Amino acid sequence: MSTPATPASMTRRELLTLIGSVAGSSASYTAMAGMGLTTPSNYTGPIKLEGDPKGASVLILGAGLAGMVAAYELRKVGYKVRVLEYNTRAGGRNWTLRGGDSYTELGGITQTCGFDKGLYINPGPWRIPHHHHGVLDYCRRFGVALEPYVQVNYNALVHSTKAFGGKPQRFREIQSDYQGQIAELLAKATQQHKLDELVTKEDQEMLLESLKDWGALDEHHAYAPGRESSERRGYEKLPGGGVSAVPVFSKNIIPFSPLLHSQLWGAIGAGQNFEMQTMLFQPVGGMDKIGDAFKRQVNDLIQYNAKVTRIQQAPGKVTVSYVDAVKGGAPRTATADWCLCTIPLSVLSQIEIDVGDDMQAAINAVPYAASTKVGLQFKRRFWEEDEHIYGGITYTDLPIRVIAYPNNGYHSAGKGVLLGGYMFGPNAYEFTSLPPAERVRRAVEYGAQIHPQYKTEFDNGIAVAWHRVPWTLGCLGVWTDERRAEHYQNLCQIDGRFLVAGEHASYIPGWQEGAVLSSLDAITRLHQRVVA
Amino acid sequence: MKKPKNPAGLRFLCVLTAALVTTTAQAQSDLSSGAVFSTGPSFAQRDGRALYEAICQGCHMPDAKGAVGAGRYPALAGNANLAAARYPATVVVNGLRAMPAFGDQLDDQQIAEVVNYVRSHFGNDFKDLLDAGTVKSLRPK
Numbered sequence: 061m062s063t064p065a066t067p068a069s070m071t072r073r074e075l076l077t078l079i080g081s082v083a084g085s086s087a088s089y090t091a092m093a094g095m096g097l098t099t100p101s102n103y104t105g106p107i108k109l110e111g112d113p114k115g116a117s118v119l120i121l122g123a124g125l126a127g128m129v130a131a132y133e134l135r136k137v138g139y140k141v142r143v144l145e146y147n148t149r150a151g152g153r154n155w156t157l158r159g160g161d162s163y164t165e166l167g168g169i170t171q172t173c174g175f176d177k178g179l180y181i182n183p184g185p186w187r188i189p190h191h192h193h194g195v196l197d198y199c200r201r202f203g204v205a206l207e208p209y210v211q212v213n214y215n216a217l218v219h220s221t222k223a224f225g226g227k228p229q230r231f232r233e234i235q236s237d238y239q240g241q242i243a244e245l246l247a248k249a250t251q252q253h254k255l256d257e258l259v260t261k262e263d264q265e266m267l268l269e270s271l272k273d274w275g276a277l278d279e280h281h282a283y284a285p286g287r288e289s290s291e292r293r294g295y296e297k298l299p300g301g302g303v304s305a306v307p308v309f310s311k312n313i314i315p316f317s318p319l320l321h322s323q324l325w326g327a328i329g330a331g332q333n334f335e336m337q338t339m340l341f342q343p344v345g346g347m348d349k350i351g352d353a354f355k356r357q358v359n360d361l362i363q364y365n366a367k368v369t370r371i372q373q374a375p376g377k378v379t380v381s382y383v384d385a386v387k388g389g390a391p392r393t394a395t396a397d398w399c400l401c402t403i404p405l406s407v408l409s410q411i412e413i414d415v416g417d418d419m420q421a422a423i424n425a426v427p428y429a430a431s432t433k434v435g436l437q438f439k440r441r442f443w444e445e446d447e448h449i450y451g452g453i454t455y456t457d458l459p460i461r462v463i464a465y466p467n468n469g470y471h472s473a474g475k476g477v478l479l480g481g482y483m484f485g486p487n488a489y490e491f492t493s494l495p496p497a498e499r500v501r502r503a504v505e506y507g508a509q510i511h512p513q514y515k516t517e518f519d520n521g522i523a524v525a526w527h528r529v530p531w532t533l534g535c536l537g538v539w540t541d542e543r544r545a546e547h548y549q550n551l552c553q554i555d556g557r558f559l560v561a562g563e564h565a566s567y568i569p570g571w572q573e574g575a576v577l578s579s580l581d582a583i584t585r586l587h588q589r590v591v592a
Numbered sequence: 593m594k595k596p597k598n599p600a601g602l603r604f605l606c607v608l609t610a611a612l613v614t615t616t617a618q619a620q621s622d623l624s625s626g627a628v629f630s631t632g633p634s635f636a637q638r639d640g641r642a643l644y645e646a647i648c649q650g651c652h653m654p655d656a657k658g659a660v661g662a663g664r665y666p667a668l669a670g671n672a673n674l675a676a677a678r679y680p681a682t683v684v685v686n687g688l689r690a691m692p693a694f695g696d697q698l699d700d701q702q703i704a705e706v707v708n709y710v711r712s713h714f715g716n717d718f719k720d721l722l723d724a725g726t727v728k729s730l731r732p733k
């Protein structure tokens with residue numbers, strides 16, 4: 061189970077190419093998607109640990125999802141469990157910011173979230189694919205209510221500063237016109253016998269029929285103004301009722317050449333990626349409802365404010381030194397038979413720890429990606445009221461990269477919060493380098509190029525730059541094929557009485573499922589060792 | 593400061609550099625301040641200070657004094673480890689544990705500029721200058 065026979069993850073080069081992909085628009089989702097894998101979770105249902113651990117003790121480091129999965133499952137089968145957590149809260153990257161919450165980043169700047177009651181932003185994880193069976197099963201078992209997360213919204217926008225005079229385009233129109241004109245082109249090539257060498261006569265007939273269907277072509281196999289294309293790209297005047305009911309078909313199909321050169325085709329494919337395919341979910345009320353549910357199970361085991369500073373191994377035991385994260389002072393120690401460490405490698409690589417050279421090299425080998433998210437509250441939900449955009453994502457080549465609309469609370473009166481920026485790559489570093497208030501200000505300035513309403517409706521905002529997060533020093537561990545080949549298995553071994561788990565010890569980096577599966581795998585191997 | 597036991601990734605970056613250094617960095621000027629945001633996969637800033645302020649200060653902080661939480665970012669201010677210019681240059685090219693490598697996203701000249709900037713500011717007063725050719729020689733072969 062520890063060696064899933066899956067294709068290796070993408071290389072850093074591919075990753076960066078994607079992040080820089082021209083229309084830019086695809087940058088953030090491809091980055092997140094790319095770092096994951098198109099492999100379904102290998103979760104096979106609630107873990108069954110058989111055999112008596114005979115009172116063995118496990119010290120768990122970190123109370124993120126990986127740490128709390130282990131704490132919950134190990135206590136259930138009779139282990140003595142204790143968890144040391146740096147923060148004052150459980151959940152780790154599973155985190156939601158609401159009005160009144162405050163957050164102090166490295167460097168000391170504190171932001172207090174000024175959102176209205178009921179409004180929130182998920183600065184880390186925000187979506188759960190339907191095939192992340194492990195996370196979803198814990199949601200089911202713990203009664204975490206889920207609602208749809210909208211990845212694809214045909215009425216959202218795609219935007220390039222370098223195309224169409226910088227005017228945002230409808231996803232729907234770009235998608236239809238791109239697909240329609242490719243279908244038409246292929247149909248023409250078929251009819252002009254240019255594909256005769258490649259496609260048999262019988263297949264050509266079927267191909268033509270399918271292109272008509274796929275591309276919304278008319279009876280002449282043309283993607284042209286008319287009923288078929290309007291059924292995809294929308295009408296100039298919508299069908300109505302009564303005397304004014306007669307629809308007007310849309311005429312303004314975007315010509316193929318400017319459409320190709322706009323590169324906005326790069327902004328419409330996100331939802332086709334395995335990890336972004338409908339159905340996706342979000343917990344009702346914020347992603348941290350999952351962390352909260354785990355916390356209810358294991359809170360009594362967690363010692364908060366405990367900053368781990370040293371991990372020592374001696375025959376038969378592990379001793380962990382920790383200091384009070386706020387007050388500092390003399391280190392205290394905790395000792396157990398085993399230690400499961402879920403501290404992100406960025407931090408762990410700075411902690412002195414008794415492990416072999418191979419595992420230490422693995423811990424040192426994985427840098428953490430930059431990522432920034434900006435939550436913005438507006439005085440009204442203008443995206444719904446004025447533009448009929450209900451949830452989903454607008455993609456842009458502006459440094460903010462996305463605007464994501466709330467997938468809940470539709471039509472509610474009062475204020476609304478959207479994700480005003482979600483960056484990876486150079487833009488994420490550049491935003492990280494700015495003071496939080498500047499990140500917010502620029503997100504508002506850039507966003508106003510897409511939604512002019514920003515100028516009058518903006519209320520307040522909060523920005524989380526993951527390299528400034530004191531307890532992760534980054535967003536997620538960036539593996540490459542080469543790094544995996546050299547270090548991954550070494551990272552996942554049991555070294556004496558010590559082993560690691562977490563997002564970084566999975567082939568689903570950057571997803572909560574990776575943290576959950578890694579933890580289940582680690583405790584399975586640990587338990588086998590203990591009862592052997 | 594612990595010295596690197598295993599300069600992270602040194603050997604594994606070779607494959608990655610080629611494709612990226614050729615990509616021209618482009619910039620999008622900021623609306624209100626004239627500051628620059630990059631538009632491609634590489635950083636667009638050219639001079640040492642602009643590069644420091646776009647990249648390094650995100651972690652090492654605007655005053656280069658670093659920061660401490662559950663983990664830490666070391667101070668570059670008054671840092672004797674910068675005495676040999678090749679050391680900070682190698683760190684920027686190849687990364688070091690939690691510090692990502694920037695060799696793919698910066699060209700030789702940019703790396704020389706930012707290293708020279710750090711070595712001559714924040715209480716560092718090293719006179720010798722690093723040139724692009726030396727940076728090139730530090731890249732994984």
Ligand SMILES: Cc1cc2nc3c(=O)[nH]c(=O)nc-3n(C[C@H](O)[C@H](O)[C@H](O)COP(=O)(O)OP(=O)(O)OC[C@H]3O[C@@H](n4cnc5c(N)ncnc54)[C@H](O)[C@@H]3O)c2cc1C
Nearest residue numbers: 122124125126146152153185186187368562563570571572
């Ligand atoms: C911007 C962003 C977007 C994401 N989007 C998604 C998404 O849409 N869907 C999804 O499923 N996943 C997403 N993820 C990934 C997901 O958040 C992680 O994979 C998962 O939460 C990691 O869990 P973990 O338990 O491995 O680590 P963490 O949650 O980081 O837990 C580690 C814990 O260790 C503690 N710790 C650190 N140092 C010390 C120390 N010295 N002493 C004691 N404790 C310490 C930390 O405080 C933390 O609580 C996203 C992440 C980010 C950052």
